[in-house]
Amino acid sequence: MAGKYYKIILQWVLLGPVLCIAIFTSGAAMIPAVFCFETLQSLLKECAPWLYYVGMGFTVMLCFFIYGISILFVAPFLNTILGARLKPLRGSQVSVSFIPWYVHSCLTLIVRYSFLEFITPTPMSQLYFRMMGMKIGRDVIINTTAISDPSLIEFGNRVTVGGTACLLAHYAHGGHMVLSPIVVHDGATIGLRAIIMGGVEIGPKAKILAGSFVMPNTKIPAGETWGGIPATRFTRSKKKKDQPDKAELKAENESLEVAESKEENKPKAEDSNNADNLVNTAAQEIPAKLETGESTPEATDSKTEPQS
Numbered sequence: 001m002a003g004k005y006y007k008i009i010l011q012w013v014l015l016g017p018v019l020c021i022a023i024f025t026s027g028a029a030m031i032p033a034v035f036c037f038e039t040l041q042s043l044l045k046e047c048a049p050w051l052y053y054v055g056m057g058f059t060v061m062l063c064f065f066i067y068g069i070s071i072l073f074v075a076p077f078l079n080t081i082l083g084a085r086l087k088p089l090r091g092s093q094v095s096v097s098f099i100p101w102y103v104h105s106c107l108t109l110i111v112r113y114s115f116l117e118f119i120t121p122t123p124m125s126q127l128y129f130r131m132m133g134m135k136i137g138r139d140v141i142i143n144t145t146a147i148s149d150p151s152l153i154e155f156g157n158r159v160t161v162g163g164t165a166c167l168l169a170h171y172a173h174g175g176h177m178v179l180s181p182i183v184v185h186d187g188a189t190i191g192l193r194a195i196i197m198g199g200v201e202i203g204p205k206a207k208i209l210a211g212s213f214v215m216p217n218t219k220i221p222a223g224e225t226w227g228g229i230p231a232t233r234f235t236r237s238k239k240k241k242d243q244p245d246k247a248e249l250k251a252e253n254e255s256l257e258v259a260e261s262k263e264e265n266k267p268k269a270e271d272s273n274n275a276d277n278l279v280n281t282a283a284q285e286i287p288a289k290l291e292t293g294e295s296t297p298e299a300t301d302s303k304t305e306p307q308s
Contacts, residue, residue, distance in 0.1 A: 017099075018106045025078055025110055029071035033063040068115030072124070075107040076131030079151075085133050086151045086169075086179055093177040101149075101170070101179060108132065108148060116145045137186065152179060152198070156186035162210065165190050169198045171216050180216065191227075209234060 037059060044055040079085070084104040091097055111128065119125045121143040126136055133151025136142075139158045147153065149169035161167075167190075170179050180199035184190070188202045191210035199217035202208065206220045209227030220226055225234040 018102045021078065021082070021103060022106050022110055025071065025075055025107060026114075028078075029067050029074045032070050033067040036066055037063045065118075068118060071111055071115060072119075072128045073131070075111050076128065079104060079107050079132055084151075086149055088152070088181060089179040090176055092175075093172075098177060101177075104132075104151060105148065108150060112145050112147075120145050149179065149198075152181040154181065154183045156184060156188070156204070158187045159184050160189045162190055162192040162194065164193050166193075166195045168196070171198050173216070178216070185222070 040059040040062075041056065044052045044059070047055065082100075082103050084100045084107065086101060086104055089097060089101070116125060116128070119128075121141055125145075126140065126142060129142070129147070129150050130136055134147075135154040137155055137157035137159065140155050140161075141159070142155075142161045143163045144161055144165045144167075146164060146166040148167065152169035153167055155161075161184075167182055169182050170177060172178070178198060182196055182198060183201045185202060185204040185206075187205040189207045190196060190202070191208050191212065193211045194208045195213045196202075196208070197214060197216040197218075200214050200220070201218075202220045203222035203224070205223050207225040208214060208220075208231065209225065211229075212227045212231040213229040214220070214226065214231045218231070226232060227234045
């Protein structure tokens, strides 16, 4: 029981400095925004009321974007001077060794939930991730803000990360917190809403289908396509060699029908040819017999009939 209360107290003790860092980071980023607000407000006080309110509306939004651009640089700066660049680690979440992870996560989340959505997937977001320690190659497209632990993530050249894909370089296992890097090699693609856990390595030109969940410490070979929950190798169903295609069956049936029709028509043509030959022969023989005096079978029969 004492150990349980000890962990709860330690969590609050560790949470205090993290909250102070969050407040200090946001406050430092607000300094140029507050200066701009005070300056423009003093200028607009002398204007007409309607112009004052219109000007103040644009001033507030301008100051918000000034704050957003400022925090993109303030958070990485504090992350560097506080030594929050992460390394692979395994241990109790409530321990001194995980203080850098708390600081790094706090600075990442402040930027993510306040301004990062406005600059994704522009090169500005990649600049921020690089300053936070992420290794990014050439021609990389990152269309998501759901990236935790950027200092433990590495992208090769021509990597594509789909919208709202989630990359988490940490996970819990067996009561311990594990920090493990994510490596995505050249030409790989991570689909829409896919989830990539810590310790995953995606080979060159491999593909993760949309909505898939890649389990921790999964190694995906080069050129393969993985998908599903949990993600496994995706293979298309191949046709059996002994089973012919529908088009082949149709062509075969048509050829058989044509052959049968030819066979049926062939005897009829031969019979008609034989009948024509017999008629021609008879037409030639009858006049010849009449000239020679030969009687036809009908004449012979009539002679042999008895006279009444």
